[in-house]
Amino acid sequence: MPNERQLTLDEACREIAQLQIDRRIDYIIVHHSWEPSAVDFIGIETVASIGRTHARWWPIRNDHGYHVQFGPSGEVFFCCPFEKVGAHAKGFNSRSIGVAYIADFGGGPTERRALDNPATYTGLAAGQLVVAALCERFGLDEEDVDFHSDYSSKTCPGTLMDKYEYRQAVARFMDGGVKVVVLTGDARRDFVIATSPRKDEWQELFGDREHIVLDAYKHLDDQSKVYIRKGGE
Numbered sequence: 001m002p003n004e005r006q007l008t009l010d011e012a013c014r015e016i017a018q019l020q021i022d023r024r025i026d027y028i029i030v031h032h033s034w035e036p037s038a039v040d041f042i043g044i045e046t047v048a049s050i051g052r053t054h055a056r057w058w059p060i061r062n063d064h065g066y067h068v069q070f071g072p073s074g075e076v077f078f079c080c081p082f083e084k085v086g087a088h089a090k091g092f093n094s095r096s097i098g099v100a101y102i103a104d105f106g107g108g109p110t111e112r113r114a115l116d117n118p119a120t121y122t123g124l125a126a127g128q129l130v131v132a133a134l135c136e137r138f139g140l141d142e143e144d145v146d147f148h149s150d151y152s153s154k155t156c157p158g159t160l161m162d163k164y165e166y167r168q169a170v171a172r173f174m175d176g177g178v179k180v181v182v183l184t185g186d187a188r189r190d191f192v193i194a195t196s197p198r199k200d201e202w203q204e205l206f207g208d209r210e211h212i213v214l215d216a217y218k219h220l221d222d223q224s225k226v227y228i229r230k231g232g233e
Contacts, residue, residue, distance in 0.1 A: 003063075003079075003081075004044055004047045004048055004051060004064070004077050004078070004079050005077065005078050006043075006044055006047075006075060006076065006077050007076050007077070007078060008076070009074065009076060009126055009129060009130070009181065010181060010183070011076075012068075012076045012078070012130055012133070013129065013130065013133040015078075016130070016133040016134055016137050017133065017136075017137055019082055019137055021082050021083040022083065023083065023085065023094065023095070024095050025095060025096065025097055025134075025138040025140070026095040026096065026140070026144065027092065027095065027096040027097075027140075027144055027145075027146050028096065028097050028099060028131050028134050028135060028140065028144065028145045028146070029088060029089045029092065029096050029097070029098050029099070029146050029147070029148055029150075029151070030099055030100075030101075030127075030131070030145065030146070030147050030148065030157050030161075030166065031066065031088060031098060031099065031100035031101070031147075031148045031156050031157050032100060032101045032102075032103045032104060032105045032106075032156055032157035032158050032161070033050060033069070033100055033101065033102045033103065033104075034104050034106065034108075034156070034158075035104070036049065036050070036102060037102070037103055037104035037108065037115070037116050038072040038102060038103045038104070038115035038116045038121065039115050039116065040102075041071055041072050041102050043071070043075070044077065046071075046102060047069050047071075047077045047079065047102070050064070050066075050069065050100075050102075051063070051064045051079060054066075054087065057087075058087050063079075063080050063084065064079035064080040064086070065080065065086050065087035065088045065098060066079050066080060066086060066088055066098045066099060066100040067079060067080045067081075067082055067086055067097045067098055067099060068097070068098075068099040068100070068127075068130060069099070069100050069101070069102055070099070070100070070101050070102065070123045070124075070126055070127040070130070071102050071123055072102065072103065072115055072121060072122060072123050073122050073123055074122055074123040074125070074126035075123065075126075076126060076130060080098075082097065086098040088100070088148070089148055089151045089152065090151070090152070091151065092151050097134055099127060099130065099131060099134075100157075101121070101123065101124070101127055101157060103115070103116045103121060103123075103157075103158070104116040104158065105117070105118055105121075105157050105158025105159070105160045105161045106155060106158040106159050106160065107158070107159060107160055117160060118158075118160050118161050118162075119160075124169075125169070128166065128169045128170050128173060129173050129179075131145055131170050132170045132171075132173035132174045133173075135170065135174055136174055141171075142167040142168070142170045142171040142174065143167065145163075145166065145167050145170055146163075147161065147163050147166075150163075172195060173195060175195075175197055178195070178196045178198070178199050178202045179194075179195050180193050180194040180195070180196070181193070205230055206230065212230065212231075213230070213231035214228045214229065214230065214231055215228065215229045215230075215231040216228050217229070
């Protein structure tokens with residue numbers, strides 16, 4: 001049976017870093033769901049409905065074709081277990097991991113376009129961060145991130161998606177820099193607010209203790225900024 005579960009970005013990346021699977025991974029293949037699209041998204045039930053559809057298509061598997069799915073606001077869902085071969089790119093499933101955005105990035109009906117556009121799709125970066133974590137775990141480069149259309153006559157993940165730009169975004173998350181993550185501490189999703197290549201300077205400022213105190217200065221109203229400074233002990 002499909003076994004979907006929702007994770008925060010931090011949880012997803014930590015689990016990926018600790019993955020131990022026997023099969024060889026050479027590619028991360030990116031998809032969009034097309035149907036349902038972002039406008040149809042209602043949470044994990046949408047993910048489950050995709051899993052039920054996949055189970056009908058491939059009853060012998062009775063599972064999701066995708067390993068990970070991403071929602072419009074950066075939701076992350078683990079679906080098919082990573083150690084299990086997915087069903088998302090015929091002929092290339094055994095050595096790949098399939099990830100999918102719940103979206104129609106093909107410039108579909110007018111009522112979808114506001115939500116289903118990579119330029120404004122809030123969850124796009126969350127997916128790129130997870131893909132970067134997968135690349136780091138399996139020793140892959142951004143060039144090993146492919147689109148479904150590389151292996152099929154389909155346009156998936158949509159004609160509005162640019163593979164070069166997507167790979168570059170993944171590479172920025174993989175550059176060995178520091179990621180700044182806001183932990184909301186409640187039901188809202190954790191989210192990445194910045195990445196910095198200046199790792200040595202971060203280490204100098206904050207590397208002496210596991211937990212640090214930060215003073216934050218709100219200037220949202222006058223400057224649209226929040227300043228942080230290393231606080232007292």
